[in-house]
Amino acid sequence: MRKRLALSTLLAVLATMLVLVQPAQAAVGLRVSGTRVVEANGTPFVMRGVNHAHVWYPSQTSSFAAIKSYGANTVRVVLGSGQRWGPTSAGEVANVISLCKQSRLICVLEVHDTTGFGEEAAAASLDQAAGYWISVASALAGQENHVVINLGNEPFGNNQQVSATWATATSNAIVRLRNAGLDHLIMADAPMWGQDWQNIMRDNASTVFNADPDRNTVFSVHMYGVYDTAAEINAYFDAFRTAGLPLVVGEFGHNHSDGNPDEDTIMAQAQARGLGYIGWSWSGNSGGVEYLDMVTGFNPNSLTPWGERILNGANGIRQTSREATIYGGGGGDTEPPTTPGTPVASNVTATSVTLNWAASTDNTGVAGYDVYRATGASGGTFALVGSPTTNTFTATGLAAATTYRFSVRARDAVPNVSASSGALTVTTASGGGGGACRVTYSATNWGGSNGFTANVTVTNTGSSALDGWTLDFAYAAGQRVIPPGWGAVWSQSAGGDVSAVNLDWNARLAPNASTGIGFTGTYNGSNPAPTSFTINGNACTTG
Incomplete structure (x- = not known):
């Protein structure tokens, strides 16, 4: 006869079996579900974001809100672990997380010191990066709904022998973080400068994923020149x-020193497949890749061609991003902001005009505005010219004695978009207003740094008052202006052309009157002074 187990014994056996099949820990907050990232409530979250070089520009904290103003739902923040940059302290990490949350952004935190390990002699190892994350665990605790830990940026270079250790090094780093109680979604970058051109991550990702006790790792490839055809991009995504x-x-x-990536396919296929993407980068690039800045000089109203493409273009961030439900996004809010007031013009010069309008209201807060422009009083198709976060904007680069129409739309954080405001018709000045001018320029380099302070004095040497002015000049050695500066509204094009538009208090310069303005900036190598200046299109004397 077969023996019958007592009910209590049977229950104990079943309980033991259940324990054996449970994972070591349960993922919390943002987590992996199959091929997707989902939030704690199970809603899929598709990253649409921007990289921001915080460790090199820690004072640019307004960038978080500015990035959000274009509809991004994610910001990937560059930190330092102390081997090459930083270290970014636990207190500073906590502040970065707070800035992300204030702007309703998911915060991907990455250690940049690991870049090119095995080829770059100064690079940190993933084990050192893991040690850093554990050292700032106090700032990360409880932030699993809002924070993704990106182990280390591009953690191996092109050294094949070293890159072949990617799976082991990545797995070991993940296990260290889990053992330290960090159960956040972890992002693992590919080797070979992030581009995985020999498919090391692609072929070994399952090993790393299974080594994670939480099974909560998402993989990240960096697509530059290696991915210059649709076939290469689709093959990697398919794998x-x-x-x-x-x-x-x-x-x-959209471009790179190692080739011309096919950004159109990257964005279109990411959208079609529900894959996240995070563009590089908001502003502050140097070393010959300044064209990867999305805005000039951290000015959210000065989009570059790359910024226009990724933020406003087809399959771009504004079009496809959906805010995380942890902030109330995901379709819960469908109410658009109220229609902004018709813009009112002030400080009209030959090349610029300042616009102000009655602010919109919204049930969850207005995230920003879109300013559109058309040439000709009769209308025509409006082109997006700026995306300010407040209800004022200075349109620059206008032609003298030309009629323009301006209209404004408001958008909230979802984003829901309002109807267009009424249109303002304004004609720029004919140029020349005020006659002759003199500009005095001086720059002081900061010791042991690549920064400088520029002081500029603008003098009206004509016989009549100068009512409204725009100063224009160009840098020849790649110097970059860091707004906001003082005494004027400063902007700079991707090519180096600088403009300064008067403020209300110094718009009028009587004959022989002067005003002092200036800014801080960055340079690489040399910092020669500009050779020529114009006011409202008129050449000025110098000195």
Whole structure:
């Protein structure tokens, strides 16, 4: 006869079996579900974001709100672990997380010191990066709904022998973080400067994923010159879909020194497949890749061609981003802001005009505005010229004695978009207003740094008053203006052309009157002074 187990014994056996099949820990907050990233409530979250170089520009804290103003739902923040940059302290990490949350952004925190390990002699190892994350665990605790830990940026270079250790090094770093109680979604960058051109991450991602006790790792490829055809992009995306593993494009651009990436396919296929992407980068690039700045000089109203493409273009951030439900996004709010007031013009010069309008209201707060422009009083198709976060904007680069029409729309954080305001018709000045001018320029370089302070004095040497002025000049050695500066509204084009538009208090310069303005900036190598200046299109004397 077969023996019958007592009910209590049977229950004990079943309980033991259940324990054996449970994962070591349960993922909390943002987490992996198949090939997708989902929030704690199970809603899919598709990253649409921007990289921001915080560790090199820690004072540019307004960038978080500015990035959000274009509809982004994610910001990837560059930190330092102390081997090459930083270290970014736990207090500063906590402040960065707070800035992300204030702007309703998911915060991907990355350590940049690991870049190119095995090829770059100064680079940190992933084990050192893991040590850093553990050292700032106090700032990360409880932030699983809002924070993704990106282990280390591009953690191996092109040294094949070293890059081949990617799976082991990445797995070990993840296990260290889990053992330290960090159960956040972890992002693992590919080797070979992030581009995985020999498919080391692609072929070994499952090993790393299974080494994670939480099974809560998403993989990140950086798509630059290696991914210059649709076939290469689709093949890489297909491989992760076939493997059933989650993937994001953690960095990409529209151009690069190693080739011309196919950004159109990257963005279109990411949208079609539900994959996240995070473009590089908001502002502050140097070393010959300044064209990867999305805005000039951290000025959200000065979009570059790359910024226009990724933020406002087809399959771009504004068009496809959806805010995380942890902030109330995901379709819950469908109410658009009220229609902004018709713009009112002030400080009209030959090349610029300042616009102000009655602010919109919204049930959850207005995130920003879109200013549109058309040439000709009869109308025509409006072109987007700026995206301010407040109800004022200075349109620059206008032609003298030309009629323009301006209209404004408001958008909230979802984003829901309002109807267009009434249109303002304004004609710029004919130029020359005020006659002759003199500009005195001086720059003081900061010791042991690549920064400088520029002081500029504008003098009206004509016989009549100068009512409204715009100062224009150009840098020849790649110097960059860091707004906001003082005494004027400063902006700079991707090519180096600088403009300064008067403020209300110094718009009028009587004959022989002067005003002092200036800014801080950055340079690489040399910092020669500009050779020529114009006011309202008129050449000025110098000195």
